Amino acid sequence: MHLDHGHTSHGAISADARRPDGTRRALRIGLGGPVGSGKTATVAALCRVLRDTLSLAVVTNDIYTREDAEFLLRNAVLPPERIQAVETGACPHTAIRDDISANLEAVEDLEDTVGPLDLILVESGGDNLTATFSKGLVDAQIFVIDVAGGDDIPRKGGPGVTTADLLVINKTDLAPHVGSDLARMARDAGEQRGELPVAFTSLRAEDGIAPVADWVRAQLGAWTA
Amino acid sequence: MTSRSALLVLADGRFPAGGHAHSGGAEAAVRAGRVKDAAGLESFCRGRLHTTGLTSAALAAAAAYGLDPAALDAAADARTPSPALRAVARRLGRQLMRAARATWPSARLDALAAMYPRGAHQPVVLGTTALAAGLDAEDAAYCVAYETVGGPATAVVRLLGLDPYQATAVLARLVPEMDQVAERAAAAARQGIDALPAASAPLLDLTAEQHAAWPVRLFAS
Numbered sequence: 093m094h095l096d097h098g099h100t101s102h103g104a105i106s107a108d109a110r111r112p113d114g115t116r117r118a119l120r121i122g123l124g125g126p127v128g129s130g131k132t133a134t135v136a137a138l139c140r141v142l143r144d145t146l147s148l149a150v151v152t153n154d155i156y157t158r159e160d161a162e163f164l165l166r167n168a169v170l171p172p173e174r175i176q177a178v179e180t181g182a183c184p185h186t187a188i189r190d191d192i193s194a195n196l197e198a199v200e201d202l203e204d205t206v207g208p209l210d211l212i213l214v215e216s217g218g219d220n221l222t223a224t225f226s227k228g229l230v231d232a233q234i235f236v237i238d239v240a241g242g243d244d245i246p247r248k249g250g251p252g253v254t255t256a257d258l259l260v261i262n263k264t265d266l267a268p269h270v271g272s273d274l275a276r277m278a279r280d281a282g283e284q285r286g287e288l289p290v291a292f293t294s295l296r297a298e299d300g301i302a303p304v305a306d307w308v309r310a311q312l313g314a315w316t317a
Numbered sequence: 318m319t320s321r322s323a324l325l326v327l328a329d330g331r332f333p334a335g336g337h338a339h340s341g342g343a344e345a346a347v348r349a350g351r352v353k354d355a356a357g358l359e360s361f362c363r364g365r366l367h368t369t370g371l372t373s374a375a376l377a378a379a380a381a382y383g384l385d386p387a388a389l390d391a392a393a394d395a396r397t398p399s400p401a402l403r404a405v406a407r408r409l410g411r412q413l414m415r416a417a418r419a420t421w422p423s424a425r426l427d428a429l430a431a432m433y434p435r436g437a438h439q440p441v442v443l444g445t446t447a448l449a450a451g452l453d454a455e456d457a458a459y460c461v462a463y464e465t466v467g468g469p470a471t472a473v474v475r476l477l478g479l480d481p482y483q484a485t486a487v488l489a490r491l492v493p494e495m496d497q498v499a500e501r502a503a504a505a506a507r508q509g510i511d512a513l514p515a516a517s518a519p520l521l522d523l524t525a526e527q528h529a530a531w532p533v534r535l536f537a538s
């Protein structure tokens with residue numbers, strides 16, 4: 093993550109690691125994946141375990157509502173001024189990949205109003221298996237799928253499953269009920285991803301978020317090192 | 318003559334300046350049943366082109382002539398009665414500024430960004446961008462005229478499932494009028510800030526205010 097370009101002008105452009113005043117900006121982690129896989133639940137659980145030790149904020153990209161932002165507000169995982177919703181014009185992957193300007197505005201505004209921040213989580217609206225984040229927007233990305241969406245999704249691959257920095261296979265508590273073979277999912281994911289990590293989670297279980305939270309802490313360690 | 322290729326880069330709908338999330342009032346018109354097909358889209362675009370399109374194109378041309386951007390920004394405010402549309406124009410101006418500074422770095426763009434950290438009106442930023450890209454006032458006006466109709470056309474394809482060939486044919490039929498509007502806008506801008514047109518579309522202003530309050534919508538405006 094050597095993104096310093098030494099910009100001295102007003103406003104950062106995109107992935108610059110420093111803010112215009114010279115301070116290091118927050119680490120930005122994107123969460124993508126199919127509709128309903130548990131992205132918002134993952135964001136909420138991460139906020140609950142990290143908020144006491146880190147300064148956090150969240151950007152949501154809903155397709156046509158503010159539901160994700162409202163869920164996070166209702167559950168009070170963070171104070172309202174730390175949650176921002178971006179409107180995506182019916183096309184969430186455009187807003188996180190092809191034209192990231194509205195999301196960059198949101199992360200900058202959050203740093204300006206409630207900063208300094210350690211970590212900003214950017215949730216994409218639920219999309220298909222090809223949606224990935226631009227490197228101009230996030231420093232690392234998590235792709236969240238679930239066991240109920242079919243245990244052949246890791247085998248099908250696609251940019252999210254294959255290249256995300258962390259693949260989360262969520263709702264393992266449902267595996268017996270939907271007949272998903274977790275060992276097969278792990279094997280297929282390994283074949284698609286090589287050395288890249290995979291985490292199996294059940295957010296219904298006590299501290300089910302732990303493997304993801306540990307990975308996020310490691311990313312933060314590398315970012316601030 | 319200026320570089321045609323630079324104009325194509327700036328006018329391309331894929332230029333990452335935030336426009337994809339906006340329908341230019343088309344979402345409200347579709348919901349109200351005023352735009353149902355290609356003919357409705359054509360009427361909508363024609364109306365928008367000759368009103369806010371002309372006004373915005375002239376502001377952009379004036380900025381590309383190098384007129385005072387602060388005076389132009391105030392002129393844009395005065396020509397935008399809807400608070401929702403003023404907010405949209407500044408937000409899109411800020412997004413365009415980011416793309417423009419990364420694409421055509423220039424001291425003039427940096428100065429405008431410093432003056433309006435939350436965004437100047439989009440046409441003012443667009444005219445300044447045109448200058449930075451080596452384009453002229455007419456180019457800036459053409460660019461605005463085209464995006465005035467191109468944005469709603471793309472949005473209506475998504476909103477109605479309208480045949481994309483029909484939507485593109487609408488744009489082609491509007492080409493002579495886009496040319497006219499761009500020429501008129503540039504000619505007005507040549508005469509200075511007091512000669513800038515102030516054509517507006519009251520229905521677009523009203524529906525923009527209503528649309529901004531919808532709890533569920535596909536487009537931000």
Ligand SMILES: Nc1nc2c(ncn2[C@@H]2O[C@H](COP(=O)(O)OP(=O)(O)OP(=O)(O)O)[C@@H](O)[C@H]2O)c(=O)[nH]1
Binds near residue numbers: 160295
């Ligand atoms: N059984 C079970 N349900 C879960 C788990 N994680 C999330 N859910 C439920 O799955 C549903 C969808 O979760 P969300 O977090 O809203 O999913 P999302 O990916 O954000 O959905 P979109 O933003 O609409 O794409 C909710 O009802 C969650 O409570 C899990 O580990 N186990």
Ligand SMILES: [Mg+2]
Binds near residue numbers: 160215
């Ligand atoms: Mg969600």
